Amino acid sequence: MARTPVAVLRRSAHPAGAPSKSPSPEPADRPGRLRRSGRPGRSKRTRQLHGGPLVYVILGFATLLSVFPFYWSIVAATRSNADINHVPPPFTPGGNLLGNFDKALDEADIVQALINSTIVSVTVAAGTVLCSTLAGFAFAKLRFRGRGILLGITVATMMIPPQLGLIPLFMIMAKLEWVNQLQAVVLPTLVTAFGVFFMRQYLMEALPDELIEAGRVDGASYARIFWSIVIPIARPAMAVLGLLTFMTTWNDFFWPIIALSSSNPTVQVAINSLGGGYVHDQSIILAGTLLGTLPVLVVFGLLGRQIVGGIMQGAVKG
Secondary structure (H helix, E strand, C coil): CCCCHHHHHHHHHCCCCCCCCCCCCCCCCCHHHHHHHCCCCCCCCCCCCCCCHHHHHHHHHHHHHHHHHHHHHHHHHCCCHHHHCCCCCCCCCCCCHHHHHHHHHHHCCHHHHHHHHHHHHHHHHHHHHHHHHHHHHHHHHCCCCCHHHHHHHHHHHHHCCHHHHHHHHHHHHHHCCCCCCCHHHHHHHCCCHHHHHHHHHHHHHHCCHHHHHHHHHCCCCHHHHHHHHHHHHHHHHHHHHHHHHHHHHHCCCHHHHHHCCCCCCCHHHHHHCCCCCCCCCHHHHHHHHHHHHHHHHHHHHHHHHHHHHHHHHHHCCC
């Protein structure tokens, strides 16, 4: 039987008795080769950017500008009115804090104002978050006739100055006999166009259409999809919107001073009645302002880190 040229070449390349050499596998634990090849097992080092001295000087100056008004409020709340008007004014706290607190509590019902502001702010924040998330989910992921027109009308309401609706709104509250009652402050601000647009933009990016389709395939209704899928995904944005709404409602003065009176005030209405007389007592006014600011600082201190952590967790994609 004749041998083929391929067989002859193979026998000549591997003579009889010589062991066949197989290519040795490359060692997998060569760090240099792994670094050059760019394989997933290589160690990654996070690059950190360091600012120069000018950056720290600018940041420190901006921090001082931000903190100084609050620090001056503390100093003025612990001093007398004569000390505040002295030239140069003092920049260290004094010892009249408790006395100024007593005077502020005597001149205005700040305790009732704190309770009213807490009820109004919590109710408005919860209602705004819930209604805005529902509307944002509908505008972001549901298909229905007139969706673009309704969204455009909702966004257009943000361009209307709120002062234009004061007289009609007050007439409605008077017709309902809600003047000087808390629902007159709660209901007009229970839903905001900003909250609807904010949640719609967030859910457009964070909520995949595949999750909704999978829920519909499993037989879940839109209500079940909202509670089981949309809310867990939208939780970081809901926390941010809730905190912003709480702080905005707590600091609101324009509508509460019209709808409420000094007998049933919120914090801002109560502070407005402090320090009256021919010469305004700035120390009492700032003492009441400090009392009205402390709950907001507590809420921000408790929820601020959780909100930032939720945003960072929602921003990481697997």
